[in-house]
Amino acid sequence: MMQKDSEELMRKIGYEFKNKKYLEKALTHRSYSNEIEKTKRYNNEKLEFLGDAVLNLITTEYIYERYEGKTEGELAKLKSQIISEPVFSSISSDMELGEYLYLSNGEIMSGGRHRKSILGDAFEALIGAIFKDSDYYTAKEVALKFLLNKIDNLEEIEGTGDxxxxxxxxxxxxxxxxxxxxxxxxxxxxxxxxxxxxxxxxxxxxxxxxxxxxxxxxxxxxxxxxxxxxxxxx
Amino acid sequence: MMQKDSEELMRKIGYEFKNKKYLEKALTHRSYSNEIEKTKRYNNEKLEFLGDAVLNLITTEYIYERYEGKTEGELAKLKSQIISEPVFSSISSDMELGEYLYLSNGEIMSGGRHRKSILGDAFEALIGAIFKDSDYYTAKEVALKFLLNKIDNLEEIEGTGDxxxxxxxxxxxxxxxxxxxxxxxxxxxxxxxxxxxxxxxxxxxxxxxxxxxxxxxxxxxxxxxxxxxxxxxx
Missing domain, CATH: 3.30.160.20 (Double Stranded RNA Binding Domain)
Structure with missing residues (x-):
C-alpha cells in the first residue's frame, strides 16, 4: 500500500533532484495532505499549475521547430491534442508514476494510483518540480524524452480527439x-x-x-x- | 505612413537582436505579407503562437514566486487577467509598438497601428522573437520589465475583468x-x-x-x- 521509493523514480526519469523537497511535493496528492494535515501541509497543486505552463512552452517550442510547413491553425490544433490529460496520464502510466504518489488511504482503496486525472496532474507537477529545481532547458530535456513518443502516436491514445x-x-x-x-x-x-x-x-x-x-x-x-x-x- | 526604424525599438526594449530577421518577422502583420506577397512571404502569426506560450510561462513563474500565500484558484484567475489582450495591447501602446509594424496601406488607413488586437498580437510575437533569438531567461527579463507595472495596476486596465x-x-x-x-x-x-x-x-x-x-x-x-x-x- 505504501508508495514506492522515489530514488527509483529519479533513475527512471534520468534526473537527480538537488532539492528532494520539490520531488516530494510533486508526489503529494491533496488527499494525503488533507488526511495528514498536521505533519504535511503542502500538496502538488501549485507545482501542477507551474508545470502546466512549462509543458505548454516545451510543446509549443517543439512543434514550432518541427512542423515548419504547418499553418498556425494546424499547430494550435496539434498543441491542444498534446497538452491534454490523455497524453499526460499515458506518460505517467508508462513510468508507473502512480506507484510513487502519496495518496490518502481512501484514494488508494478506490484506485487512485491508476486514476487518469491524478496521473496527468502528477506528471505536470513533476515537470514543474524539475523546472524549479533546475531550469527550463533541463525540464525540457526530461519532458521531451517522454513526450516525443506520444507526439508520434497521438491517434493511438484514447481521448485525444474531443x-x-x-x-x-x-x-x-x-x-x-x-x-x-x-x-x-x-x-x-x-x-x-x-x-x-x-x-x-x-x-x-x-x-x-x-x-x-x-x-x-x-x-x-x-x-x-x-x-x-x-x-x-x- | 512608413513604419519607424526598428533600431529605435531595440533601444526602447533594451534588447539588441543578433538575427534581425526575427525582429522583422515579429513586426510584419499578415495584411502586409498578403499585399506584397511576392517579396515578403512571412508574417508574425507563428511567432505570436510561440510568444503566447513564452509569456504564459513567464507570468506563471512570476506569480508562483511572488504570491506564495495564494491558492491555485486565485493564481489561475490572476494569470488569466494578465495574459490577455487588454494587458498586452496596453504594453504595446506604451512602447508605441504600432508605429514600427509593417501593415498594409488599408490597415494603416483604418487605424491598424492603434488596433488592440494587432498590438496585443505584436507584443506576443516580439517576445517570441526574442526567445528564438536568445533564450527563455533573456525573454523573461525583457518581458518582465513591461509586465511588472501592469501586474501592479491590473484594475486600471480596461477590459481585464470579463x-x-x-x-x-x-x-x-x-x-x-x-x-x-x-x-x-x-x-x-x-x-x-x-x-x-x-x-x-x-x-x-x-x-x-x-x-x-x-x-x-x-x-x-x-x-x-x-x-x-x-x-x-x-
Missing amino acids: HKTILQEVVQGKYKKMPEYVLIGTKGPDHDKIFETCVKWNDEVFGVGVGKSKKEAEKNAAKQALEKLSKLKK | HKTILQEVVQGKYKKMPEYVLIGTKGPDHDKIFETCVKWNDEVFGVGVGKSKKEAEKNAAKQALEKLSKLKK
Missing part, C-alpha cells in the same frame, strides 16, 4: 474569444429528432453540424470549424 | 472541462423579464446568477463561480 475542447482552446488562443453554439433548428418527429447547430465567434459562423442530439450536432459543428481553421490562409 | 472568459480559462486549466451555462428559468412579464442561469462543470453547479438578459445572468453566474473557486481549500 473536437469541442480542441476548438475551444484553439479559438481562445487565436481570437481570445469563446466559441458559441447556437441551435439553428430541429427536424423530424419527437422520437427521431435531428438537431442542427452552428458554432460562431466574432459574429462569424465557422461551422455547422447535425446530429441526433444537441451534443452530437455541436461536436460536428466543432469538427467543421476546426477543418476550416486549419485551412485558413496564413 | 468574468466569463476568466472563468473559462481557469476551469479549462484546472479541470480540463468547459463551463456550461444553463438557463434555470425566467420571471416577470415579457417587457421586464429576469433571467436566472447557473454555470456548471463535472455535473456540479458552481455559480448562479440573475440578470435582465441571458448574457448578464451568465456573467453574474461566472462571477459567483470565480469567487467560489478562489476560496476552495487547496
